[in-house]
Amino acid sequence: xxxxxxxxxxYLGPAVAVMAAACLYPLLSALQLGFYDWSMGTPxxxxxxxxxxxFSRAFQDPSVWRSLRTTLLFAFVCVTAEMVLGIALALxxxxxxRAMAFFRTLFILPMMIAPIAVGLTWRYLFDAQFGLIxxxxxxxxxxxxxxLAQENTAxxxxxxxxxxxWTPFVFIMMIAALANVDGAVLEAARVDGANWWxxxxxxxxxxxxxxxxxxxLMRLIDAFRVLEVIYILTFGGPGESTEILSLHIYKTAxxxxxxxxxxxxxVLLLIVVAGLSWFALRLSNPLKDEER
Amino acid sequence: xxxRTLIQTAGGGALxxxxxxxxxxGYAQDRFAKYKGQTVVLSIPAHxxxxxxxxxxxxxxxxxxxxxxxxxxxxxxxxxxxxLEMAKPSGDYDLICYVVMWKGEYVKKNLIRxxxxxxxxxxxxxxxxxxxxxxxxxxxxxxxxGGPKGYLAGPGAKLxxxxxxxETSVLAYRRDIFAKxxxxxxxxxxxxxxxxxxxxxxxxxxxxxxxxxxxxxxVHAWLLHLNPxxxxxxxxxWNPIFNNETGVKALNFLKLVSDTGPVGIPGYGQGxxxxxxLQGQAxxxxxxxxxxxxxxxxxxxxxxxxxxxxxxxxxxxxxxQSGGLGLAIPKNAKNADAAFLLMxxxxxxxxxxxxxxxxxxxxxxxxxxxxxxxxxxxxxxxLRQQLEYSDPDWRPIIAEWDEINIQALGVAVSxxxxxxxxxxxxxxxxxxxxxxxxxxxxxxxx
Numbered sequence: 082x083x084x085x086x087x088x089x090x091x092y093l094g095p096a097v098a099v100m101a102a103a104c105l106y107p108l109l110s111a112l113q114l115g116f117y118d119w120s121m122g123t124p125x126x127x128x129x130x131x132x133x134x135x136f137s138r139a140f141q142d143p144s145v146w147r148s149l150r151t152t153l154l155f156a157f158v159c160v161t162a163e164m165v166l167g168i169a170l171a172l173x174x175x176x177x178x179r180a181m182a183f184f185r186t187l188f189i190l191p192m193m194i195a196p197i198a199v200g201l202t203w204r205y206l207f208d209a210q211f212g213l214i215x216x217x218x219x220x221x222x223x224x225x226x227x228x229l230a231q232e233n234t235a236x237x238x239x240x241x242x243x244x245x246x247w248t249p250f251v252f253i254m255m256i257a258a259l260a261n262v263d264g265a266v267l268e269a270a271r272v273d274g275a276n277w278w279x280x281x282x283x284x285x286x287x288x289x290x291x292x293x294x295x296x297x298l299m300r301l302i303d304a305f306r307v308l309e310v311i312y313i314l315t316f317g318g319p320g321e322s323t324e325i326l327s328l329h330i331y332k333t334a335x336x337x338x339x340x341x342x343x344x345x346x347x348v349l350l351l352i353v354v355a356g357l358s359w360f361a362l363r364l365s366n367p368l369k370d371e372e373r
Numbered sequence: 374x375x376x377r378t379l380i381q382t383a384g385g386g387a388l389x390x391x392x393x394x395x396x397x398x399g400y401a402q403d404r405f406a407k408y409k410g411q412t413v414v415l416s417i418p419a420h421x422x423x424x425x426x427x428x429x430x431x432x433x434x435x436x437x438x439x440x441x442x443x444x445x446x447x448x449x450x451x452x453x454x455x456x457l458e459m460a461k462p463s464g465d466y467d468l469i470c471y472v473v474m475w476k477g478e479y480v481k482k483n484l485i486r487x488x489x490x491x492x493x494x495x496x497x498x499x500x501x502x503x504x505x506x507x508x509x510x511x512x513x514x515x516x517x518x519g520g521p522k523g524y525l526a527g528p529g530a531k532l533x534x535x536x537x538x539x540e541t542s543v544l545a546y547r548r549d550i551f552a553k554x555x556x557x558x559x560x561x562x563x564x565x566x567x568x569x570x571x572x573x574x575x576x577x578x579x580x581x582x583x584x585x586x587x588x589x590x591x592v593h594a595w596l597l598h599l600n601p602x603x604x605x606x607x608x609x610x611w612n613p614i615f616n617n618e619t620g621v622k623a624l625n626f627l628k629l630v631s632d633t634g635p636v637g638i639p640g641y642g643q644g645x646x647x648x649x650x651l652q653g654q655a656x657x658x659x660x661x662x663x664x665x666x667x668x669x670x671x672x673x674x675x676x677x678x679x680x681x682x683x684x685x686x687x688x689x690x691x692x693x694q695s696g697g698l699g700l701a702i703p704k705n706a707k708n709a710d711a712a713f714l715l716m717x718x719x720x721x722x723x724x725x726x727x728x729x730x731x732x733x734x735x736x737x738x739x740x741x742x743x744x745x746x747x748x749x750x751x752x753x754x755x756l757r758q759q760l761e762y763s764d765p766d767w768r769p770i771i772a773e774w775d776e777i778n779i780q781a782l783g784v785a786v787s788x789x790x791x792x793x794x795x796x797x798x799x800x801x802x803x804x805x806x807x808x809x810x811x812x813x814x815x816x817x818x819x
Contacts, residue, residue: 122456122482144780208645209637210654229640230585231791312449318587319639320788335453337776338478 108351114344121340128341135345145346147321148329149353155236155325156304159243163300166244167251168293172281174252175259185256192249200313203242204229207314232322235315239323242310247303251296258292259285298361305354326350404497408711409438415715416455416469418448420698421666422538423470425733426719433718439711448472455703459484464705467712471534473515473696478772480518480533485701488516488532491713499717506722506737511536514765515699524770535720536736538698540661541763542597543755545668547656548681550576558657558681562602562688566626569633572656579635582655583627586642587787588779593694594630595786597659599623600767601688606777607769611816613807615782616800624789624796631790639790651676659685661697662759665752666732682755684762691762697734773814781806 115135119128139145174184191199206213207228215225228234262285270284286293308327311317317324317332324332326346334343417423423445430441444466446454452475458464459479471479479485492498512535513526520530546558554575559565572580584590599605604619614620631638635654637645643660650658651667651674658664669677685693700716702709718724725737726746735741741753768774785799794802812819 120482121453122460122478122484124460207640209640210635210645210649211652225636227637227640230637231639232793235640315640316586316588316590318591318784318787319791320587320793321784332780336779338772339776 111344111347114341115348117341119340120338121335122338131341135339135341136348138342139345139349144321144324144329145326145349148324148326149349151236151321151323152305152325152327152350153353155240155243155307156301158240159247159304160297160300162240162244163248163251164293164297166248167296168255168286170248170252171255171259172285175256185253188252189249191246192253194246196246196307196309197313199242199246200310203238203245203310204314207238229315230319232319235319235323239311239314242314243304243307246310247300251300254292254296255289258289262288294361294364297364298358301357301361302354305350404499405437405439405714407496408708408714410440411708411711412440412442413467413708413712413715414442414444414465415712416444416446416451416458416466418451418470418698419445420448420538421663422698422728422733425666425728425731426537428731429719429724429727433715437714437718439714441715456484459703459705461705463707464703466703467706467708468715469701469703470538470698471701472698473539474768474770474774474778476515476518476534476699476701477524477770478775479701481772484704485533486704486706486709488535488702488713491702491710491717492532497710497713497717499721502717502721503739506739507536507720508539508736508738508760510541510695510760510763510765511539511697511736514695514763515539515697522766522769522771525766534699534701535716536697537700537716537720538663538734539695539736540663540697540734541695541756541759542660542685542693543662543752543759544683544685545650545658545664545680545752546683547576547653547676547679549679550578550656551681558683559686560683561686562598562626565686566629569629573633576656578653579638579649579655580633581630581657581659582641582646582649583630583634583638584641584643584646584660585627585631585638585787585790586640588783590642590783591627591639591786591790592778592782594660595623595627595782596768597685597694598626598688600692600694600764601685601690602626603689605766605769606782607811611811613804613811615807616797616804620800621796624786624800627786628790628792628796639787661694662752662756663697663734665734665750665756666729670732682752684755684759692764692767693759693762694767695763695765696768771814771816773810773816776810777807781810 116130116132117128118131118135119125170188174181194202205211209215209225209227209230212228214228218226226234228238266288267280267284270280275284306327307325308331311323311325311328312331315323317328327350330343330346330350333346334340417426427443427445430443434440444454451470452472455466455469455471458466459469469485492502492504512532515536516532516534517526517530518524518533520527544558550556551558554572556568556572556575557564559568569580584594596606599615599620602619602623604615604617604623606613606615608614635649641649646660647658647664647667649655650664653675667673668680671677684691700719702712702716706712719728720736722737722739725735725740726743729735729740729746730749735746735753735756738757740746741757747753768778781803785794785803788794789796789799808817808819811817
């Protein structure tokens with residue numbers, strides 16, 4: 082007997098409704114907030130309707146565009162480095178390496194540490210007077226460097242901290258994907274005379290391209306949302322050199338007490354992330370085989 | 374019987390150890406009895422003074438029967454949580470510790486209670502409290518809202534908070550280093566400016582440690598110099614004047630501090646600033662009196678016994694900061710009376726001494742005058758002198774200050790410190806932004 086068309090909707094309906102509400106409610110709330118001038122700690126009834134003023138201010142504010150540029154550069158450098166390092170590590174450790182369990186555990190540890198702790202750890206590591214990094218440099222006769230005191234080095238510091246924390250995520254995704262590559266296909270490639278390089282880049286990686294795409298997408302989204310580590314490490318400074326958009330939104334909302342303005346910039350961030358996600362999915366959509 | 378038990382208990386154990394006095398609590402049982410069993414939820418920051426305060430709380434519960442639950446957060450995250458809690462019809466907090474800069478905003482948003490009704494309530498007020506003994510500058514700075522400029526003492530000012538963890542700035546210097554190189558602590562900014570490169574050169578360590586991180590930290594450091602040099606952020610009509618000659622001079626001085634100080638000052642928060650001094654990486658410290666309790670603590674300091682204190686050097690005037698932390702009762706507190714009793718107990722003469730003995734900072738003149746306390750902290754002599762110059766108007770703590778402080782001045786000062794912009798260029802660059810904020814706040818017409 083053929084299942085009526087409405088049956089799947091009955092089964093899926095409640096879950097879809099809950100998911101849609103969980104996603105849509107905050108989104109619509111943020112959008113609504115963007116049209117009001119409301120300060121945290123005051124009753125919502127006191128919020129003033131300002132129309133598109135907050136959106137207009139966001140688009141005209143040079144700090145927003147500066148933060149967006151910083152965010153794009155941060156995301157590009159971090160995600161690129163994390164993808165390359167994560168994939169390289171997974172390829173290096175996918176086989177039967179001695180003490181494999183130890184290495185895998187070691188590599189995923191940073192990912193499991195709370196971002197605030199990561200921020201504090203790196204703040205101490207980069208400390209100009211007492212940090213480990215300067216201590217190592219001192220062994221080679223190098224004068225202490227104020228890592229968090231100059232724009233370029235501070236930006237490098239937040240990138241290093243992010244790469245350290247999130248490369249393991251790429252590693253764990255990739256090592257799982259590589260473990261599922263059909264050994265027979267690889268064997269066939271080797272029989273056909275493919276060397277390691279050809280096997281890796283023409284057989285293995287194309288076979289896990291869907292996982293690479295989804296990992297890239299997840300890292301990209303996360304890179305736009307990072308806040309705590311930068312908050313602790315540099316608070317966006319020196320100047321505004323490490324103020325990425327999420328930190329700018331935080332400051333607008335909780336320092337400037339302009340929740341409407343923060344919501345408007347959040348919508349801008351959402352558009353950017355959605356656009357980049359669409360682009361990443363165009364590279365290789367892991368769901369396209371499922372389309373009917 | 375109950376009173377006797379209380380006094381007997383008070384005579385020994387922790388209370389005796391901390392030196393809290395007895396008479397206050399001899400009369401206390403009726404005042405506290407009604408609230409026995411209630412729990413006061415207290416929002417505090419991770420901060421040396423409050424770390425010490427927490428050790429006193431079991432004694433409060435023992436004496437009064439009022440329990441205390443502490444919610445401790447990093448200073449930077451505390452305000453968001455407090456705002457969220459205090460905006461609810463019924464919040465979780467009964468008593469909050471706040472940073473001085475938040476007082477105007479909390480009152481403007483109708484989030485905290487005026488304290489006069491509590492102090493006038495005979496059922497709650499302690500007759501031995503001696504309000505006038507609380508450092509008046511601290512009361513003005515931490516507690517008063519609604520007076521001149523909205524935050525100073527004068528017509529319209531009302532009491533909304535009590536200083537607890539309040540501070541001013543003093544100059545601490547390494548006695549051993551100064552003696553070795555035959556140097557003298559600076560009396561004024563001319564001497565100060567000359568001393569910095571000499572000290573750096575001779576001592577081989579940073580001359581003066583300082584905050585410098587973008588945002589509040591670097592602005593705090595700049596304001597420390599701006600005020601004695603005669604500058605202000607706004608004129609009497611709230612027009613920005615921080616970019617005038619004095620503002621630029623103060624910023625150039627801070628740049629000199631950064632260049633001759635320990636490496637990395639433009640990235641220093643308060644923690645790094647203090648650590649670099651305590652660990653012997655800087656010969657001078659000019660900041661909060663909070664450092665008193667830490668200098669001679671061997672677990673934190675390598676310079677115990679080598680530090681002397683003088684008042685903040687004079688520019689065109691004597692001036693030092695006035696700030697720090699206070700206690701207030703949220704409008705939506707469930708146990709407001711019990712919270713007041715805790716606040717009153719903590720800020721009493723006896724407990725002010727008690728918290729100082731274990732690393733806190735004084736809020737009362739009697740603590741700074743007490744011979745035993747002065748033996749433990751000879752620096753209280755300097756502190757008393759300094760408090761005469763402490764300026765409650767050293768920064769404009771209007772509700773808009775946080776935004777100006779962090780998102781405008783905090784960027785400009787930081788950019789000047791790293792050398793990205795010249796001091797004048799950096800300060801001029803944010804005048805439109807600050808003007809815009811002041812217009813939005815209704816201080817300027819626009």
